[in-house]
Amino acid sequence: MTSYPRVGAVTGANKGIGLAIVRQLALQYPKSPSNNGPLLIYLTARNDEKGRVAVDSILEDTQLREAKALRSHDGLTEVEYLKLDISSKQSIEDFATHLKTEHPDGIDFLINNAAIAMQGFDDNVVRETLHTNYYGTLHATQLLLPHIKNGGRLVNVASMSGQLTSKYSDSIKSRFLAANAPEDITKLMQEFTSAVENGSHERDWPSAAYAVSKAGVIGFTRTLARQNRENASETLINSCCPGWVKTDMTRGGGVKTPDQGAQTPVLLALGDIGGSNGEFWQHEKIIEW
Numbered sequence: 001m002t003s004y005p006r007v008g009a010v011t012g013a014n015k016g017i018g019l020a021i022v023r024q025l026a027l028q029y030p031k032s033p034s035n036n037g038p039l040l041i042y043l044t045a046r047n048d049e050k051g052r053v054a055v056d057s058i059l060e061d062t063q064l065r066e067a068k069a070l071r072s073h074d075g076l077t078e079v080e081y082l083k084l085d086i087s088s089k090q091s092i093e094d095f096a097t098h099l100k101t102e103h104p105d106g107i108d109f110l111i112n113n114a115a116i117a118m119q120g121f122d123d124n125v126v127r128e129t130l131h132t133n134y135y136g137t138l139h140a141t142q143l144l145l146p147h148i149k150n151g152g153r154l155v156n157v158a159s160m161s162g163q164l165t166s167k168y169s170d171s172i173k174s175r176f177l178a179a180n181a182p183e184d185i186t187k188l189m190q191e192f193t194s195a196v197e198n199g200s201h202e203r204d205w206p207s208a209a210y211a212v213s214k215a216g217v218i219g220f221t222r223t224l225a226r227q228n229r230e231n232a233s234e235t236l237i238n239s240c241c242p243g244w245v246k247t248d249m250t251r252g253g254g255v256k257t258p259d260q261g262a263q264t265p266v267l268l269a270l271g272d273i274g275g276s277n278g279e280f281w282q283h284e285k286i287i288e289w
Contacts, residue, residue, distance in 0.1 A: 004040040004078070007107040008269065009099065011084055011140065012114025014045035014054040017157070017242050017265075020258035021111055022058060024266045026069040026077040032270040034108070039077045044095065044114070046085035055081045086114045086136030096143045106149040109269040112137050113157040117210050123197045126209040133213035134189055138182060138220055145224065148235050155268040156221045156239040160282060162214030163289060167206035176219050177289075181227065185219040218280050218289055225278030236273065240264045240281040 008025065012018040022043050029039050043058070045051030058064065058079045059072060069075040082098060085091040099107055115133045118125045137156060148154055164173045172188065179185050192212050195201035205212060218239045225237035242261035264281050267273065279286045 003038070005037040006034065006039040007042075007099075007103050008039065008109040008111070009042040009044060009082070009107060010111045010113055011044045011086060013043040014047065014050040017245055017258050017261045018113040019043075019054055019057070020262040021113060021265050022054075022079060023061065023064065024259060024262040025270065026058070026064055026075075026079065027067055028266055028270060030069070030076055033272055034270045035076070037076070038071065041077060041079050042082040042099075043079050044082050044084035046083070046087070046091070046114075048081075048083060051081040051083065055079055084114070084140075086112075086140055087116075087132040088136075089139060092136065092140050092143060095140075096147070099144065100147055103147075106147050107144075107152065108149055109153040109155065110141075110144050110148060111155045111157065111265050111269055112140055113265070115157070115213075121207050121209060123193070126193055126196045126212075129209035129213050130189055130193065130216070133210070134216040134220075135186075137217055138186070141220070141224065142182070145228070145235070145237075151234040152236075153269050154221075154224075154235060154237040155265050156217050156237075157265055158217045158221075158239045158241055158280070159211070159214040160241045160243075161208065161211040162216075162218050162241075164215065165206070167208075167211075168215075169204040172204045176215065179219055179223050181223050182220040185216050185223060188219070189213075189216050222278045222280075222289075229277055236268075236275065236277050238268050238273070238276055238279050238281060240268055241287075243282060 010018055010021050013022050022041055043055055064070055065073050069077055071078045084095040118129055192205050221239040243256045245256045245258055245261035264284050267284050280289045
């Protein structure tokens with residue numbers, strides 16, 4: 001049985017940016033400062049068939065074969081499928097149990113990429129979007145962060161749409177920026193949901209469920225990074241925007257390829273980021289939230 005001194009996981013990785021992140025991790029790992037021998041990556045998806053097809057596509061990838069990136073090509077990286085549906089609390093807990101059982105010493109990085117983007121805007125769209133993108137990502141983060149090795153990496157994939165634009169009132173912006181704990185951000189998400197339900201949200205919020213869900217992800221990531229640092233942890237926790245990428249989620253729009261979109265998440269998981277903690281990144285650099 002192969003021993004893996006490095007272990008990581010990527011959520012929502014059966015297609016698009018998530019699959020490209022797995023590819024780029026395998027390609028870049030050998031030359032990264034994180035290289036410490038064989039690497040096991042868990043490619044996760046909520047659908048078993050799609051997840052296994054994605055792993056097969058990695059194993060058959062010409063670029064990976066030519067680069068001798070995978071163990072099957074005499075390289076360093078092994079990719080395995082593991083089921084995870086972040087809209088299901090039970091699925092998240094099963095996923096965490098598997099990682100803790102198979103890797104009792106901890107994992108090295110987690111990239112939370114899984115998300116949904118629904119069309120339209122009403123209270124149902126808001127509830128469903130926040131349930132997956134915000135609450136699902138938060139639960140996965142809180143459950144798995146203690147199992148990331150000290151000095152490891154947590155990367156939450158957010159979006160530029162989550163920036164605190166003029167669509168937010170000054171008071172809401174201030175509360176986002178002053179938040180000290182995930183609970184502070186969760187309260188904002190609850191207030192947004194209530195405001196949409198009673199038709200008053202336009203005073204303080206944009207009419208965009210996806211954007212607000214990603215503002216929530218950026219916000220809680222900042223608070224967890226701060227708390228972790230106060231507890232003397234050396235784990236680096238950051239969020240990022242992959243850019244406007246041509247994927248199913250953007251319905252064919254976008255200017256970046258998935259591989260280009262994967263660069264910042266991969267940098268935050270493997271690269272030299274100068275101790276960045278609690279920051280929001282795009283184009284491989286820190287940007288203003």
